[in-house]
Amino acid sequence: MPHQPELVLVTDLDGTLLGGPPRWRRRLYSWLAQERARVLQVFCTGRDLRSVARLLQEDEAMGLPIPHLVICDVGCTVACGHSLEPVPLAVDPIEERWRGMPERLLPLLAGIRGLAQQPVTADRRLAYQIELEELDLERLGEIEAHGVDCLVSDSRYLDVLPAGVNKGSTLMALLEWLEVEPSRVVTAGDTLNDLAMFETGLQGVMVGNAEPGLLAALPRLRATYLARGEGCEGIVEGLRHFGFAHLLENRI
Numbered sequence: 001m002p003h004q005p006e007l008v009l010v011t012d013l014d015g016t017l018l019g020g021p022p023r024w025r026r027r028l029y030s031w032l033a034q035e036r037a038r039v040l041q042v043f044c045t046g047r048d049l050r051s052v053a054r055l056l057q058e059d060e061a062m063g064l065p066i067p068h069l070v071i072c073d074v075g076c077t078v079a080c081g082h083s084l085e086p087v088p089l090a091v092d093p094i095e096e097r098w099r100g101m102p103e104r105l106l107p108l109l110a111g112i113r114g115l116a117q118q119p120v121t122a123d124r125r126l127a128y129q130i131e132l133e134e135l136d137l138e139r140l141g142e143i144e145a146h147g148v149d150c151l152v153s154d155s156r157y158l159d160v161l162p163a164g165v166n167k168g169s170t171l172m173a174l175l176e177w178l179e180v181e182p183s184r185v186v187t188a189g190d191t192l193n194d195l196a197m198f199e200t201g202l203q204g205v206m207v208g209n210a211e212p213g214l215l216a217a218l219p220r221l222r223a224t225y226l227a228r229g230e231g232c233e234g235i236v237e238g239l240r241h242f243g244f245a246h247l248l249e250n251r252i
């Protein structure tokens with residue numbers, strides 16, 4: 001891991017680092033692979049660890065480099081990039097807050113229309129696919145009264161998370177341990193589960209393919225730049241916008 005990174009790039013995966021025109025994806029991935037000593041690379045995703053592991057082994061990943069660190073499960077898991085071993089210092093307090101929740105919440109969630117019958121595999125959270133038109137959002141308020149947050153993202157996913165745990169809160173804790181200067185950090189995302197990252201006030205890139213609900217939040221997100229480019233093209237555009245063009249010069 002770089003000790004004094006010039007940039008800490010924290011990217012969502014689906015629609016963000018895995019999004020955009022293929023030529024931009026290849027360019028950005030090859031640049032990230034070359035800049036491992038200067039750019040600390042963090043994935044920040046709603047996928048779980050198993051899904052991240054599969055992704056890094058896929059041939060279709062176009063050379064996506066292994067990151068230094070992974071925040072997954074929408075902020076409920078932190079792991080080393082290479083080993084994909086969870087970091088106990090980060091995960092244990094979240095595990096503590098999650099204890100007993102599945103037993104309490106699963107029966108209640110089973111009675112809500114519009115949720116897929118089975119939760120998707122996930123750690124320290126419950127993840128469902130949803131039918132947004134059928135889902136009564138007020139029922140989610142009842143669930144939240146049990147000490148969790150219900151987060152709908154991409155109009156397709158529902159995550160039930162320990163209250164106060166999200167991509168933003170976990171990222172801020174991580175940056176504090178790493179003693180990183182906030183001015184060196186750039187985040188990027190495309191759906192509502194990325195909103196908490198943008199709300200940290202760190203420099204953020206909302207990529208051009210962002211979902212409407214996230215775009216609606218843009219006016220109050222002072223440090224967030226809306227890119228024209230989608231996915232990887234938007235990330236590169238955002239890095240230039242935030243003054244990191246010198247790192248990209250002639251290499252991308």
Ligand SMILES: [Mg+2]
Nearest residue numbers: 012014015190
């Ligand atoms: Mg995404």
